[in-house]
Amino acid sequence: MRVTLSGGGELLFCAHHGKEHADRLKQVALKIQDETDRLAR
Numbered sequence: 001m002r003v004t005l006s007g008g009g010e011l012l013f014c015a016h017h018g019k020e021h022a023d024r025l026k027q028v029a030l031k032i033q034d035e036t037d038r039l040a041r
Contacts (some may be wrong), residue, residue: 002033015039 001018003011003025017034020034025032 001036003029004031004033006030 001013001015005028
């Protein structure tokens, strides 16, 4: 997951940690690019 912060900057998360912190990320993100659905299961 790629998170663009509203205050500037960018964070990258693995699927597990991106989902674990999703609620907080939504509060500070300008954009969240989540392509976890493309992962092979």
